Amino acid sequence: METLKAGGFSLTWLNGGVTNLDGGAMFGVVPKALWSKKYAVNELNQIELRTDPILIQKDGYNILVESGIGSGKLSEKQKRNFGVAEESKLIQSLIALGLTEGDIDFVLLTHMHFDHACGLTRKENDSWVSIFDKAEIITSDVEWNEVRNPNIRSANTYWKENWEAVAHQVKPFNKEREIIPGLKMVHTGGHSDGHSILIMEDEGQTLIHMADLMPTHAHSNVLWVLAYDDYPMTSIDQKQKWMTYGLSKNAWFTFYHDAVYRAVKWDESGRTIVEELERKK
Numbered sequence: 001m002e003t004l005k006a007g008g009f010s011l012t013w014l015n016g017g018v019t020n021l022d023g024g025a026m027f028g029v030v031p032k033a034l035w036s037k038k039y040a041v042n043e044l045n046q047i048e049l050r051t052d053p054i055l056i057q058k059d060g061y062n063i064l065v066e067s068g069i070g071s072g073k074l075s076e077k078q079k080r081n082f083g084v085a086e087e088s089k090l091i092q093s094l095i096a097l098g099l100t101e102g103d104i105d106f107v108l109l110t111h112m113h114f115d116h117a118c119g120l121t122r123k124e125n126d127s128w129v130s131i132f133d134k135a136e137i138i139t140s141d142v143e144w145n146e147v148r149n150p151n152i153r154s155a156n157t158y159w160k161e162n163w164e165a166v167a168h169q170v171k172p173f174n175k176e177r178e179i180i181p182g183l184k185m186v187h188t189g190g191h192s193d194g195h196s197i198l199i200m201e202d203e204g205q206t207l208i209h210m211a212d213l214m215p216t217h218a219h220s221n222v223l224w225v226l227a228y229d230d231y232p233m234t235s236i237d238q239k240q241k242w243m244t245y246g247l248s249k250n251a252w253f254t255f256y257h258d259a260v261y262r263a264v265k266w267d268e269s270g271r272t273i274v275e276e277l278e279r280k281k
Helices: 024-027 074-083 092-094 114-120 141-147 160-167 232-248
Strands: 005-008 011-015 018-022 046-049 056-057 063-066 106-108 121-124 128-132 136-138 178-179 184-185 196-202 205-209 252-254 261-266 275-280
Touching: 005 205, 005 252, 011 205, 018 160, 024 046, 106 205, 114 160, 121 160, 128 160, 136 160, 205 232
Parallel strands: 063 106, 106 136, 205 252
Antiparallel strands: 005 011, 011 056, 018 046, 056 063, 121 128, 178 184, 184 196, 196 205, 252 261, 261 275
8 A cells, every 4th residue: 555645644545446447538539649648548448547545644533535436336237337357445455554444534525426435335234334434424515415316417426325324424515624624625516516626735735636637647638638527617627726726836646546646746837747656556
């Protein structure tokens, strides 16, 4: 497991599973001749995308960012369609760090698409139950409203088995919320209407988790947005805003999906990586 320390924050990447999705969908209108130079693609035109939650620790708090794709939740057809090469070992990762599900204080969900929310619940005696039953689960109020009342497009990714059992734990926020000193969630929209990002600032250091506005380092170009984005122009606007902010702060940009890097720093232009934390394979 890779760990990054910045200020009083310690970030550790856990094993939440891996998918392989269509590269064209992940880069939208960008030609394959361009994006394939920046991110590896297989013979099926798929790119590897991790679904690895980040454990943030500071001031005695254990904070989980996203929850992975779960284990035993996807059907064989779903695993095939989503190119699942490995299911989650999230609980095993926590145990290796001397933690249990009950030690998690907050679960932060930038949004609640299945590949971020499947790890919230498991089946016991034919019922879905909360895994992190002592945690406060936080997402934006816009996201939470759509999760419970999905439209014709989003119904395919907001699954009742991921949220009904944890509904009593969910504390939605409006626009922005400070989770602990130095860590806040900010509603951006874009990828989903309720999508949020994380900003961490402490001791003069900044980390930004752009979530699915920038799922991999290869998406750093503000115009390179996903075909999966519900509101692509909002994605572009918010990417431009927060990347500009991060670059001005010499920030670390962290990733949930990237199969190559856990985090990177770019130069002021945003084109050249000057520091990185690679994923160990």
